[in-house]
Each structure stands twice: as structure tokens, then as C-alpha cells.
Amino acid sequence: MIIAGAAGVILLLATGLWVASPALGNTDPYEATRQRMMEHDLRGRDITDLRVLAAMARVPRHLFVDPSLAPLAYGDFPLPIAGGQTISQPYIVALMTQWAEIQPGHKVLEVGTGSGYQAAVLACLTDRVYSIELIPELAQGAAARLAKLGYSQVQVRSGDGYQGWPEQAPFDAILVTAAAPEIPAALKAQLREGGGRLIMPLKTFGGFQTLIRLTRHGNRFITEDICPVRFVPLVKPDPKRSKIGERP
């Protein structure tokens, strides 16, 4: 959708999506590509939650990728980050966030910090965000990037996400941004009993993956299929070699 002139400004203000990012000032070369992402890839699909849309409009995704990839940052695809990993397509970040139904004050765990982008989006919705990353260099890089961009409320730690973050449990929502053949038992146990939600890609047969949401009601768990997806694997570290719980 092309929005021209004053009518467009009024429309964007009315929809609550005209959100200035303090990290960007007035000279943001990616304003146009970000607006295209908002209209075409998010609102044009099924991203309807206004708080999720505002978060996606606000977080400067181009500062979470290598500078050479910045012009592609708002495209409708994943991008490579360090360590052979990927930052998910913006739509999938928004979709997982929307299904997490995060309200201010909710406690959220992300497994697979990567660049820190998903964590920054979560931090726009609540100030209680915890994120675990297996690769220490990625954890350190993401923690530094998040602090520099003003998301210092996000706590990042290097370790094995299969174990969750037991000291901070229970969580209202857990987002796993890497695929596994089954839901890690520790993550199920760390969901809040009254409605805690876990969103993650599950490997099915033949290399396919399905994004699912698991909702906890006491000791009962309800599973919903969201859509087919493609994520990098959630790596199970060798227990003899890993340094679980090490901080960046």
C-alpha cells in the first residue's frame, strides 16, 4: 500500500505505528523499507496486535545484522549472523511474539539469543526479558548490542537452553528460536502453571518443522499448531564439554 502526503501521516498516527525510535534520530535511511515490511509482510498477513506491530516498527533490525547486510534487513527472509546462525524473517519474529501474548510485567524467556533482535522486540512489550545463547561469542555480542541500543533490561546469559533458566522460573512465556524434535522437559517445567505459553519450532518427520504453542494449565498442556517453518537446530551440547551457566 502506498500512503501519500498528509493523509498517510494521519493514517499512520491513527494506527499507532508512527513510532520514532530513539536509537535512530531523524536520519533513518531504512524508514521506507521498514514501512514496506510493516504494511506488506506484517499487517498484510495476520499480524494484528498493535503492541507487536509497534515493537516491530520501533526496533532497528538493520543494527542487528552485519553492516554489509543492513540494506536487506527489512526484507521478507532470514539473514545470516555470526556462528553460522540466522536471524529469523521479520514475519516469524512478529508471529511468535503475537502468539506469546505478552503483557507488561510478564516474565519472558528466549532460548537462542543470536543477534538479540527477537529479545529487543520482546523488551518493547515487557521489561522482564531473559535470553540464553549457547555460543558465548554470540551471547557477548548480543548483550553488548542490546545495552548500546538501550535495551539494557534484557538479561543475556551463555549456556544450554535445554536447561532453561531455573533461577528465574516460572515464565509467562518461553520462545525457542531453534528447532528440536521434542519440547525440552525443563522448559515445560518452567512455564507458569496458570496459562504459561511456550512457542517453538518442532521437528516432525522428513526434515519438516511446525511452529507450535504449548499452553500450561496446572499439569495439563494444550498444543496448537501454528504453521510450517524452517529454523536452525537447537543444539544439544555434550555434557562433558559444555560450561552450563557460564555468563558472558
Ligand code: SAH
Ligand atoms: N533469536 C535470534 C536468532 C536465533 S538463531 C535472533 O533474533 O537473532 C538460533 C540461535 O539458537 C543460535 O544463535 C544458536 O546458537 C542458538 N542455540 C542453538 N542451540 C542452543 C541451545 N541448546 N541453547 C541455547 N541456544 C542455542
